Amino acid sequence: MPVQVGEISWQQTPAAVLLSLPLRGVCARDADVFCTESYLKVNFPPFLFEAFLYAPIDDANSKAKIGNDMILFTLYKKEPIMWETLCVSGVDKEMMRTIREKSILQAQERAKETTEAAAAAKREDQRYALSVMMKIEEEERKKIEDMKENERRKATKELEVWKKCQREAEEQKRIQRKEKCQQKQAKEEREKAKPKSFTRSSASSHRPPQGRNSENIFSEDDSIPAPRSVGSIKISFTPRVFPTALRESQVAEEEEWLCKQAEARRAMNTDIPEFCDLKEEEKNPDWLKEKGNKLFATENYLAAVNAYNLAIRLSNKIPLLYLNRAACHLKLKNLHKAIEDSSKALELLTPPVADNANARMKAHIRRGTAFCQLELYVEGLQDYEAALKIDPSNTVVQNDAEKIRDIIQGTELKSS
Template sequence: MPLQVSDYSWQQTETAVFLSVPLRGVCGRDADVFCTDSYLKVNFPPFLFEVFLYAPIDDGSSKAKIGNDTIVFTLYKKEAAMWESLSLSGVDKEMMQRIREESILQAQETAKEAAEAKAAAKREDQKYALSVMMKIRESDAQNRSDWDHNRRPGQSRRKIADNYTRPKGQQLPKSKDEKAGRGRKTRQNLTRNLASRNLATKGRNSENIFSEKLKEASVPPPRSVGTVQISFTPRVFPTALRESQVAEEEEWLHKQAEARRAVNTDIPELCDLKEEEKNPEWLKDKGNKLFATENYLAAVNAYNLAIRLNNKIPLLYLNRAACHLKLKNLHKTIEDSSKALDLLTPPVADNANARMKAHVRRGAAFCQLELYVEGLLDYEAALKIDPSNKTVQNDAEKIRNIIQGTELKS
């Protein structure tokens, strides 16, 4: 028996509907999404989500993005109007079954038309390729017939190629005297080239000998003898290693560390602090003042020490997340916001403001990492806590526009 998903959320404009369906462990390869102009279904065993839409949509241009245990749908309306609800009201089982069957038949018809269009386009491409090949073959046959027509009886095709490729006015030597003169000129050129090559080789040899003499003259003399001072790190125990008992020494050091940890003296930052400075609340107020003066690094150090003294105060993590967001430490912002949300339990009216700030800061960090779907989920969670917050509403609308591709990333 599939589990029906009912805790979805949706928002709309006059032209589009934004639907967010939470599914634990959902991924793109296992989720089965089926959508027509009046019906939407998501099958991800053991979860099932289906909705009979209030008005027709353009299923061809609608989009779905899967990630972070959520599917976000962007459904574009065929007619610009505000819907009274997401699904039809007063739909009985027979009408549901009829809509399902009509949607399946519509999807099959659409798939059949797409396959026929693809096959027709393939046939046109094959017909065009065949016509081009026929034209190429006809052109080759015409060239071969022209070639054979111009050839004289007993003349080879190479002679014809020579006649075609030899430029006008150029003739080969025909007499023996011309051939002999060409041979003499060739031998003279070879002799002249060999002589110039020998001169160049002698010049290079002389240059090599001269450079080698310069290298021998520039060799530095051997360095003089000197001494190097070496200082060794002193051991904890002054006894020599061959006379000491390493196991007993390690045990003693371990006991000393345990004793310092028991009296809470293993925090170096506490050694030089006054008694009032060891109070986490005092450190929190100090961090808030440093944050107000935009000294974010010092504020982070104050919150770090307060958390080491008491790691159960959620406002310390929330304030440190704000500092990390200013310093562009986005992953640390996400960690601190998540830790603050874990400590802000149970969700009551007294901690509503802190929970909203944690969602907004984590959502802002996700958006700066270009994880807009995860950021939108945190902004929607913040709007559930405070629906009248105009700033959060505007930021959420901008994130939706970025996901749809209608607004540039900033």
């Protein structure tokens, strides 16, 4: 049963009432204050105070200050008169109940009006924001249209200038052709006007005298040599692997390079279309997987990657090959390749059943580890949470996921 607070003190002026209500251990978080124009209630368990005020007050502007184990009310009167008492006298239980219900209804109506006013203001703000956005979009659209129109006019103007230049060039060429034709016709007319009684003898009789500066190269006694006999020339080329000429290359260095390339192709398993140079056991993906596992156990991660590469070339549908190669890439800090191999293993480990649950969990953990080493902690946490869905009782994964959450929270706090 609540304890009624009776020790109160109040003072008044023609405009306001100052009410002091002592409450032990009161704080703003736990105190429930309800005030209307004729009713005041303070609920601070186990204490309860209520007052049926002598005259109406302006509850919208009235104030309450909580601190130092008391609540200090400043109640502004609606009418500037002096009250005889703080509470109205002669109030029975029925009237109290009526006043309480009326006060609650008034508070509900006011809250409803406030909510509706806030909703109306929000709708008005949204309409205003929408109109502003439409205006901005309209201005932007008009700006773009103006830019397009300016570009179109500029292109049209440039096209007209180009066409004018082309016409001028064509006109210039036509004039030049016309002039050439006229010159050719004039030359032909001059040739026709010359006398045609010119013979060899007269030409020889009018031949200039031979001297040191007028020597005749071909005389009548000169004879033209006979043409050469027909023959064929055979050319033999040196067989070359490289397209360069033999004089421009070094055979020894090139042969050594070819041998190294062949060894590299055999080591990286990129030259095995027919698997002609492999042993019988090397053609078995399971044998290669075991070989890679042994190399991984001896920390020879590069050789293990080569073994898994060859096994994948032989059979690319075994998810454990990609899963084990992802572990090697993690050791070698090839983080992006580890993510790719883990994702490929998860693609092959479908549908998710109980038999492949352990492999799926390892794939999520390895991909999450690679993400975290790349400082992509959110993506890494997603993979760890996926692994926990597969095995919720794994304490190691739980601890690692918690550490990642702490890192993410610390990063957010630093950024904020």
